[in-house]
Amino acid sequence: MGSSSGFGSGYDYSFKILIIGDSGVGKSSLLVSFISNHVDDLTPTIGVDFKIKHLTVGGKKLKLTIWDTAGQEKFRTLTSSYFRNAQGIILVYDVTQRETFTNLFEVWAKEVELYSTNQDCIKMLVANKVDKESERVVTKEEGIAFAKEYGCVFLECSAKTRANVDKCFNELAHKILEVPSLLEEGSTVVKNTILKQKQERQASAGGSCCS
Template sequence: MASSPASSYDCSFKVLLIGDSAVGKSSLLVSFVSAAHIDEDITPTIGVDFKIKFLTVGGKKLKLTIWDTAGQERFRTITSSYYRGAHGIILVYDVTKRESFTNLADVWTKEIEMHSTNKDCVKMLVGNKVDKDEDRVVTREEGLALAQEYGCLFLESSAKTRENVEKCFEELALKILEVPSLLEEGSSVVKRNTLKQKQENANQSGGCCQ
């Protein structure tokens, strides 16, 4: 879908990417933001990184601030604060690594329960690296079953081939728009920013000598 100009959007949403290290969170994000194929694994994230993407879905111009968190346990205390205020959370696992899948239930859903402050937050389960189908150890059916158990959306993807990369974020954004409390919150952010900008402009123009 077409991107929106950065100067004009209807809603602003915060999205979090979580999951084990090396499952491809950063690759998914870079592929989505740059609309490019990712041929090699990206260097693991240290702490937290974020990128901004403007897009139009459901007739709304959106600003997504997407936070990419480190999967290593030593960074958990750093990244826990970034759960606060998230409108959407994408839980990523590697379909060729069983442990990254089992850790979703054993580790990551518990992290959400512990740190997320938004009870209406929309969650999506994403099985990444489906381009390595010959090495797959987690079936699509297993992923779908876990997503249903935790009330999550579900997709499989590949940052390398870009299969379902845009669909992941677009479907999540559409679902967020369907939740009244999240829609109101995302719209309020834009209204506050617009008011703040008007006040700053008024102060600047008022400070000039006549």
């Protein structure tokens, strides 16, 4: 009875989230911190990695597939396909490294414009490493100004202390849930998954799928 709303899949919507930004700004740390509640010193991501997190936001069960891309130049050619069909994009910079902030508008924002297939996609600007307040070189005001200019939601956080990490992903999910076209995409993925599972079950049960 109760399972019909989730199409029997255990979640109502499936969303693809992308984390981008320079190498070393803490993209993987943010992700690991969110997924597992602890952060180790991580080696740089090679190419692309993704993790899946289930959470409930506003009464809806969500499956987030979160893609973590390498910041290094040599992996750039990979990135265009990862922008495809993303409902949320998180742009990360390190408040103690000005270059990582400058590169957001010189490199990353341009890539979003170039490759993002989704006009309604929610963008979020995340200032990481705020636990290093004494080493900060990018002010909060600068972050807010950038977010305003590019239409991003803005948040400061620390993957190390986990300050605002959950809030970052929860808020992004909330915003995605407010956009009808993104909801439509998110539920289509779920329906297709159910369909595929049904077909696979029938094929394995019947043995003669081609009759």
